[in-house]
Amino acid sequence: MTRIVSLLTDFGLSDPFVGVMKAVILSHEPSLCIVDVSHGVPAQDIDVAALWLSEAYRWFSRGAVHVCVVDPAVGSARAALAARAGEHVFLAPDNGVLSDVLVREPRAEVRRIDALELGLPIPSRTFHGRDVFAPIAARLASGELCFADVGPVHAPVRRARALPAREQNRVIGRVSFVDHFGNLVSDVAASVLGDGVETVEIGERRLRRVGTYSEAEPGECVALVSSFGTLEVACRDGNAAEVLKASRGDRVVVHLAARAPAPELRS
Amino acid sequence: MTRIVSLLTDFGLSDPFVGVMKAVILSHEPSLCIVDVSHGVPAQDIDVAALWLSEAYRWFSRGAVHVCVVDPAVGSARAALAARAGEHVFLAPDNGVLSDVLVREPRAEVRRIDALELGLPIPSRTFHGRDVFAPIAARLASGELCFADVGPVHAPVRRARALPAREQNRVIGRVSFVDHFGNLVSDVAASVLGDGVETVEIGERRLRRVGTYSEAEPGECVALVSSFGTLEVACRDGNAAEVLKASRGDRVVVHLAARAPAPELRS
Amino acid sequence: MTRIVSLLTDFGLSDPFVGVMKAVILSHEPSLCIVDVSHGVPAQDIDVAALWLSEAYRWFSRGAVHVCVVDPAVGSARAALAARAGEHVFLAPDNGVLSDVLVREPRAEVRRIDALELGLPIPSRTFHGRDVFAPIAARLASGELCFADVGPVHAPVRRARALPAREQNRVIGRVSFVDHFGNLVSDVAASVLGDGVETVEIGERRLRRVGTYSEAEPGECVALVSSFGTLEVACRDGNAAEVLKASRGDRVVVHLAARAPAPELRS
Numbered sequence: 001m002t003r004i005v006s007l008l009t010d011f012g013l014s015d016p017f018v019g020v021m022k023a024v025i026l027s028h029e030p031s032l033c034i035v036d037v038s039h040g041v042p043a044q045d046i047d048v049a050a051l052w053l054s055e056a057y058r059w060f061s062r063g064a065v066h067v068c069v070v071d072p073a074v075g076s077a078r079a080a081l082a083a084r085a086g087e088h089v090f091l092a093p094d095n096g097v098l099s100d101v102l103v104r105e106p107r108a109e110v111r112r113i114d115a116l117e118l119g120l121p122i123p124s125r126t127f128h129g130r131d132v133f134a135p136i137a138a139r140l141a142s143g144e145l146c147f148a149d150v151g152p153v154h155a156p157v158r159r160a161r162a163l164p165a166r167e168q169n170r171v172i173g174r175v176s177f178v179d180h181f182g183n184l185v186s187d188v189a190a191s192v193l194g195d196g197v198e199t200v201e202i203g204e205r206r207l208r209r210v211g212t213y214s215e216a217e218p219g220e221c222v223a224l225v226s227s228f229g230t231l232e233v234a235c236r237d238g239n240a241a242e243v244l245k246a247s248r249g250d251r252v253v254v255h256l257a258a259r260a261p262a263p264e265l266r267s
Numbered sequence: 268m269t270r271i272v273s274l275l276t277d278f279g280l281s282d283p284f285v286g287v288m289k290a291v292i293l294s295h296e297p298s299l300c301i302v303d304v305s306h307g308v309p310a311q312d313i314d315v316a317a318l319w320l321s322e323a324y325r326w327f328s329r330g331a332v333h334v335c336v337v338d339p340a341v342g343s344a345r346a347a348l349a350a351r352a353g354e355h356v357f358l359a360p361d362n363g364v365l366s367d368v369l370v371r372e373p374r375a376e377v378r379r380i381d382a383l384e385l386g387l388p389i390p391s392r393t394f395h396g397r398d399v400f401a402p403i404a405a406r407l408a409s410g411e412l413c414f415a416d417v418g419p420v421h422a423p424v425r426r427a428r429a430l431p432a433r434e435q436n437r438v439i440g441r442v443s444f445v446d447h448f449g450n451l452v453s454d455v456a457a458s459v460l461g462d463g464v465e466t467v468e469i470g471e472r473r474l475r476r477v478g479t480y481s482e483a484e485p486g487e488c489v490a491l492v493s494s495f496g497t498l499e500v501a502c503r504d505g506n507a508a509e510v511l512k513a514s515r516g517d518r519v520v521v522h523l524a525a526r527a528p529a530p531e532l533r534s
Numbered sequence: 535m536t537r538i539v540s541l542l543t544d545f546g547l548s549d550p551f552v553g554v555m556k557a558v559i560l561s562h563e564p565s566l567c568i569v570d571v572s573h574g575v576p577a578q579d580i581d582v583a584a585l586w587l588s589e590a591y592r593w594f595s596r597g598a599v600h601v602c603v604v605d606p607a608v609g610s611a612r613a614a615l616a617a618r619a620g621e622h623v624f625l626a627p628d629n630g631v632l633s634d635v636l637v638r639e640p641r642a643e644v645r646r647i648d649a650l651e652l653g654l655p656i657p658s659r660t661f662h663g664r665d666v667f668a669p670i671a672a673r674l675a676s677g678e679l680c681f682a683d684v685g686p687v688h689a690p691v692r693r694a695r696a697l698p699a700r701e702q703n704r705v706i707g708r709v710s711f712v713d714h715f716g717n718l719v720s721d722v723a724a725s726v727l728g729d730g731v732e733t734v735e736i737g738e739r740r741l742r743r744v745g746t747y748s749e750a751e752p753g754e755c756v757a758l759v760s761s762f763g764t765l766e767v768a769c770r771d772g773n774a775a776e777v778l779k780a781s782r783g784d785r786v787v788v789h790l791a792a793r794a795p796a797p798e799l800r801s
Contacts, residue, residue, distance in 0.1 A: 076746055
């Protein structure tokens with residue numbers, strides 16, 4: 001059966017770095033199927049990478065190996081990690097980029113990759129995607145290496161992230177990221193808000209909630225459920241980030257109907 | 268035999284959305300080969316997507332499934348379509364994005380995807396690429412689903428597009444799109460103009476026709492036949508869009524020699 | 535065994551051109567594995583493409599076919615080349631883009647692709663990536679065509695490139711390219727400098743050498759060894775190109791300790 005290796009990095013696609021990682025993986029095992037989750041994580045943005053990884057991996061079939069390299073401390077003493085949860089395997093630097101996956105998968109087993117023990121050549125100090133994560137991914141995906149043999153159990157770095165806060169009939173969250181269309185994807189889980197949303201406030205604007213983009217008037221900014229299952233602010237036929245001059249980290253306030261039950265605040 | 272699924276969207280490559288679509292396709296059938304035609308369609312630009320789809324699919328071998336998701340009305344009542352022409356299959360929202368393919372393939376059979384009947388989970392209202400088109404593409408490409416079973420026959424939306432106009436010894440067309448190099452690809456089919464082109468006018472400039480980029484002087488703007496088979500305006504060692512301050516939709520006038528036969532106006 | 539075709543172009547990923555090349559390759563042989571090295575070579579920049587090709591191919595397993603299309607003179611009389619070195623095969627226009635590979639592989643055998651003899655349809659004059667290089671790559675990778683049969687032996691164009699210069703205790707090189715993070719990758723081979731580097735000068739700044747990004751202070755610009763094995767200037771938690779207002783071609787001066795042995799000047 002074809003085994004899958006997914007890649008998520010902040011390398012961009014202009015340089016040859018992603019191609020070199022693929023070359024290393026395929027030179028170990030040419031039958032592997034490599035899928036790009038994204039290489040457009042904002043440079044060194046561990047939080048966005050953590051979020052995207054935790055959203056994306058669930059759509060892959062079990063047995064996939066997910067490599068996430070957003071690694072500002074490459075070459076330092078930070079560990080390289082392998083984690084197993086369900087039948088998914090994750091490889092990443094120990095900088096918190098696995099945090100959101102570990103929230104979803106509290107039983108995950110995390111190990112430190114022991115590159116020396118595994119016989120890897122001494123890695124460069126600037127490109128562990130190529131020198132550590134790619135060869136280990138190939139060995140794990142091909143079955144040449146067992147997860148339990150990658151190295152000792154390790155307590156990973158976890159990023160503390162502010163969760164949306166409940167205040168009376170308001171839920172106060174943040175813009176998690178701005179997508180390619182300028183949609184502002186928030187961290188407020190929409191599923192638990194039910195029908196209780198009255199309006200969504202961003203900057204000085206109050207927006208109504210709709211079910212889908214087409215329900216907005218042309219040019220109108222509205223709130224709706226993103227494909228991540230959180231509230232999103234969008235502008236019909238336009239770019240909400242530009243129209244609202246909004247960006248990542250901006251405050252999003254959800255005003256609830258008075259009788260709405262207290263929501264859980266995380267998806 | 269390896270079966271191919273091609274993807275054409277306006278999702279860009281920064282976000283994880285294309286990666287998630289691939290995950291869904293491969294989780295159905297990991298042996299499929301996914302080819303990106305482009306994810307750089309300008310946001311919500313149905314006309315450019317329709318053009319690129321109709322140019323690109325012909326280079327694939329028969330049996331390929333082509334998924335085109337440029338879908339401003341996602342989540343509304345618009346239908347999701349499957350079309351079969353030759354041995355190519357196309358999946359797309361019913362918004363006219365198949366128009367140019369249907370001009371080339373007048374005998375195409377078009378059906379509405381009946382997601383409920385096919386047992387798909389209720390899709391999100393913002394991401395049918397993931398929830399409808401990806402799983403149906405995988406089932407069709409793998410042979411698990413027959414084209415005739417996707418749903419009932421359907422009369423698709425067709426976009427009316429202005430064709431180039433003939434006026435005496437001139438043909439008046441438009442810039443269809445500006446490519447990565449700044450070349451201005453027009454909608455005037457070059458094959459039918461033969462050797463009768465005297466000059467090509469864009470903005471206030473008159474350009475000579477050449478056979479290939481190298482025939483231009485450094486920095487000169489010229490007209491030649493694009494790889495799409497239409498007239499294109501290029502600038503040697505430069506960016507014609509910038510030099511000419513031209514963009515999509517701009518008028519392109521082809522001046523023909525007096526004795527040229529009346530051309531057909533569409534490739 | 536899965537055979538690999540790698541692609542390196544300046545086509546960008548917005549347009550459908552790369553997708554069409556892949557369609558042509560796979561329509562010849564759908565089991566081939568296509569790897570994008572990069573499509574982000576700056577438009578028509580033969581030197582950057584030559585450098586990236588010579589860095590990237592070594593990470594692929596033997597038997598790969600590497601297609602490099604940066605081709606400002608497409609459609610002119612310039613030849614299309616195939617080169618074989620080790621068990622790697624390279625396809626590229628005869629404009630010097632193979633120069634750096636040929637420095638590394640002095641025994642490479644270079645032939646001119648005889649498209650007519652090989653039975654290719656008459657190619658367009660603007661897109662030999664699709665019409666010449668893609669089909670020949672597929673035939674070579676699939677074993678349908680032997681290297682020796684592509685055409686007659688040919689003396690390729692070679693680009694003269696200024697090598698770093700030694701002046702007393704200084705080595706004067708250039709910025710080869712600026713990567714996605716704003717790191718300034720130079721052409722000064724770091725391996726041969728050993729521990730003798732005292733400071734690195736760029737513009738009016740003198741920078742210290744460190745082993746890895748984390749050794750810099752936040753916001754500090756430093757010099758270290760790039761993943762290409764050359765000296766690189768980086769800015770911790772920042773973008774060195776922006777901070778230093780530096781760009782490709784800028785002078786980089788490495789100041790050596792007085793007793794350092796004379797280095798070789800090319801990696």
